[in-house]
Amino acid sequence: KQEVTQIPAALSVPEGENLVLNCSFTDSAIYNLQWFRQDPGKGLTSLLLIQSSQREQTSGRLNASLDKSSGRSTLYIAASQPGDSATYLCAPRGGNQFYFGTGTSLTVIP
Amino acid sequence: EAQVTQNPRYLITVTGKKLTVTCSQNMNHEYMSWYRQDPGLGLRQIYYSMNVEVTDKGDVPEGYKVSRKEKRNFPLILESPSPNQTSLYFCASSPDSSGSNQPQHFGDGTRLSIL
Numbered sequence: 001k002q003e004v005t006q007i008p009a010a011l012s013v014p015e016g017e018n019l020v021l022n023c024s025f026t027d028s029a030i031y032n033l034q035w036f037r038q039d040p041g042k043g044l045t046s047l048l049l050i051q052s053s054q055r056e057q058t059s060g061r062l063n064a065s066l067d068k069s070s071g072r073s074t075l076y077i078a079a080s081q082p083g084d085s086a087t088y089l090c091a092p093r094g095g096n097q098f099y100f101g102t103g104t105s106l107t108v109i110p
Numbered sequence: 111e112a113q114v115t116q117n118p119r120y121l122i123t124v125t126g127k128k129l130t131v132t133c134s135q136n137m138n139h140e141y142m143s144w145y146r147q148d149p150g151l152g153l154r155q156i157y158y159s160m161n162v163e164v165t166d167k168g169d170v171p172e173g174y175k176v177s178r179k180e181k182r183n184f185p186l187i188l189e190s191p192s193p194n195q196t197s198l199y200f201c202a203s204s205p206d207s208s209g210s211n212q213p214q215h216f217g218d219g220t221r222l223s224i225l
């Protein structure tokens with residue numbers, strides 16, 4: 001069974017910093033990996049989906065990388081803003097199932 | 111507007127009283143899924159459906175039932191709810207049933223409390 005770990009569990013940074021969130025998974029046989037953000041009391045918003053054949057995917061200030069063979073993905077956030085404060089979740093897809101990490105709670109201090 | 115709609119958003123009920131949480135999507139997606147989210151455990155998949163009349167168990171199916179009679183709807187049924195099913199529930203959908211590369215879209219969640 002796929003196990004997904006996200007480190008750190010919580011992160012607090014001053015506005016403007018660049019930061020990296022980490023996701024590791026135990027089974028490298030994945031189709032893709034999706035990054036989400038979750039705001040308190042809200043659902044999940046898809047940020048980026050990176051296919052198993054890709055190494056990187058970019059959207060605005062966000063960049064996700066994937067190293068399938070080592071079971072790792074990172075989400076890079078450039079020039080962080082207070083509006084980026086949320087919990088970030090990664091979810092690799094293996095077969096027909098999705099597995100989630102417990103997330104990184106990010107606070108960006110103005 | 112493309113969306114996944116869950117109802118109710120909040121429900122407080124008692125042990126043993128059957129309940130249904132509805133989920134509907136207007137994107138003609140084939141794949142639909144239910145998750146529960148608990149502190150420290152993250153999201154765990156309960157059931158998923160790859161198409162009409164096709165459902166499969168996820169990691170935590172005990173105590174739940176689902177049905178997929180129409181493409182757009184995927185209700186979650188708790189026939190005899192118990193307090194350990196108190197949780198935040200999410201429904202999600204994605205465009206395809208094969209193991210390919212389309213993102214999941216999530217509903218806003220249903221907060222369920224069972225006393």
